[in-house]
Amino acid sequence: MKNVLVTGFEPFGGETTNPSQEIARQLNGRVIGGRRVIGRILPCVFGAAIEELEGYLVEFSPELIIGVGQAGGRAEITPERIAINVDDARIADNAGLQPIDRAIVKRGPAAYWSTLPVKAIAAALRAKEIPAAVSQTAGTFVCNHAFYGLMHALRKKPRIRGGFIHVPFSPAQAKKGQPSLPLETMVEAIATAVAVSLRTRRDLRVGEGQVS
């Protein structure tokens, strides 16, 4: 059986949990669309996150890779459209690193596009009553870092598709007034994203951009 890799991140920024970690754990071993999901947790550390991810690419030869990360404050499940070649850390990572305006890959392109069908994923989630929208920025912290590193690793392997999806806080993390989603809703969302990605060759042509 072929493999799909779903990565989450360990908690960071003073949080004790990270919904992306729980998602990767819960999906690990599940079979979706005839593939086995390998769920793994990446360290929230610049450099190390990419190294571990590259190790899993070698170990499991996945045909599809979906990185998942926590975007506290967002209201929706957000497939990311683009990864940009910069680390600019507003807070320290879990190893105390805080790079400022550093290229992730020296002389790498300014950005890589996701090769996931981000619009089909968003549409499929909304059809299941799960809040979803395409995002135009994965930030400049370890999530974007791993996402860029992934797309750089895949740049010459067009048949292996990959990308990144941000998820909101879980309810226990949200402060009063902040959006959040039940964890089980988020697990279902990422399982759906895997299924949609496996069966969708051409993304939908519908507006999912934003004015600003």
Add this chain to the structure above:
Amino acid sequence: MKNVLVTGFEPFGGETTNPSQEIARQLNGRVIGGRRVIGRILPCVFGAAIEELEGYLVEFSPELIIGVGQAGGRAEITPERIAINVDDARIADNAGLQPIDRAIVKRGPAAYWSTLPVKAIAAALRAKEIPAAVSQTAGTFVCNHAFYGLMHALRKKPRIRGGFIHVPFSPAQAKKGQPSLPLETMVEAIATAVAVSLRTRRDLRVGEGQVS
């Protein structure tokens, strides 16, 4: 079997759906805590909403009444703490009425407190991973209007408890970036609120206020 009344509202403000309407419909007939839930839809019309509600109080003699309404833009299920004695409509209601600074009950008190265990409800929802928080304002439109009218009707009936809970948009209603929750999560939330209200005599003493 004793009755519990759960009211929702018809769509308003240009929307074609209203999650509170769906919640009332789906809970209608369900048995919770040994009581039968009567689910009814109120018109989003000043005056008429209270008149219909009062009719249901007579018809069903419920021992517990939970009004439910849509609070587009909120991120959480929000049991309301207080109803205030003013109609101040930013938009027209479904009959075209748009009262400005009009008392709901002439010479009525400035405000009535909910008699639901609002903090126990919020805590029970969060324990189920459902975003929830106590709200300090139900607005000044038809939701607050019906809530005030309900508490006025119950003011001399301390054994009948009542209150109001606002729910977020459903995903189909939310604009990009706006919070929403799956409808089934919201139905479960209100069912939980009914159960908690029935079994809770004294509310929790935990901070659920807000700084501003």
Add this chain to the structure above:
Amino acid sequence: MKNVLVTGFEPFGGETTNPSQEIARQLNGRVIGGRRVIGRILPCVFGAAIEELEGYLVEFSPELIIGVGQAGGRAEITPERIAINVDDARIADNAGLQPIDRAIVKRGPAAYWSTLPVKAIAAALRAKEIPAAVSQTAGTFVCNHAFYGLMHALRKKPRIRGGFIHVPFSPAQAKKGQPSLPLETMVEAIATAVAVSLRTRRDLRVGEGQVS
């Protein structure tokens, strides 16, 4: 010359500044509409805030009192419509007090209305390009506490008008993405509120409510 009292609050909640404190300081001694502004700083402490405020009412016999407080996260200058009779502290005040669901005035009414022309103030601010809107809740912390205490003190003195206005963070306080306003804009806003209150006997009849 008659007096107008404008109160601000000392910093709280871990902040080192409070725009309301700066506003009261900067307006202290200014003459607006033929009255002298007395600017004073209240402690962010339940009980003590009302006691100090009552002392100023005796000392200065103001004909108009505007309490000002910080509402971190709000985007607008918000004249408050109503004060409610409850302390429910999500965080400790500056004396370590954290009351839960305690009446501010035992057997006091559930709420008092502001006697400021809140809509005329909001309209005048917007005419000056200053973001403004009427608010339906002053929260349940020390701001609402002082506001309720003020209106309770004025309840039998209809010729003395009073109320409360919340202001956003100043830019130095706001986290990335949070709204804020330049301090000078906020000082101008409160000066304008004083002037409008002095010259306005009947508030505007325009919709300033909210749906929820």
Add this chain to the structure above:
Amino acid sequence: MKNVLVTGFEPFGGETTNPSQEIARQLNGRVIGGRRVIGRILPCVFGAAIEELEGYLVEFSPELIIGVGQAGGRAEITPERIAINVDDARIADNAGLQPIDRAIVKRGPAAYWSTLPVKAIAAALRAKEIPAAVSQTAGTFVCNHAFYGLMHALRKKPRIRGGFIHVPFSPAQAKKGQPSLPLETMVEAIATAVAVSLRTRRDLRVGEGQVS
């Protein structure tokens, strides 16, 4: 005297004003840092916006170009870090065009970095009590389109610097609860951005990224 070009946009999306248009008008003819500011208004039309902009580059040979656009809902003045090579229109532009996932420049790079000192600009604004933060996405509508077109035009002219800054709604545009800033604050902000860009060769090395 050398020239600086500041562009704004005409109103779009049903608005009757656009603060960026007013900013360009008010700065037109002003002298900042020994340069004359040329303020021009671009059409909010895909294609035509870049064509007009390129015409101004030829006509005025500016050494610095700052595009300005309206980002309704944002709370801060936001210098943009990066332009991406895609048009994905959620709404129609002013000519009725609504491209979906179309490259702005065929075979152009996925993204261009701003060559403005975006962090020095944000820091200078905050020092003036003006809300400001670096943004990681200019969206996928006409603002990003013009920004990408500008950086493409400048790609082989390293001595001419350019970039884009989004500004919030003006107060008259904002709905209740939405952030906005007084127009004069925004005019001062862009004038400051021009001055800072002219005198800053190396941007500050401070964290201005975002986690997500």
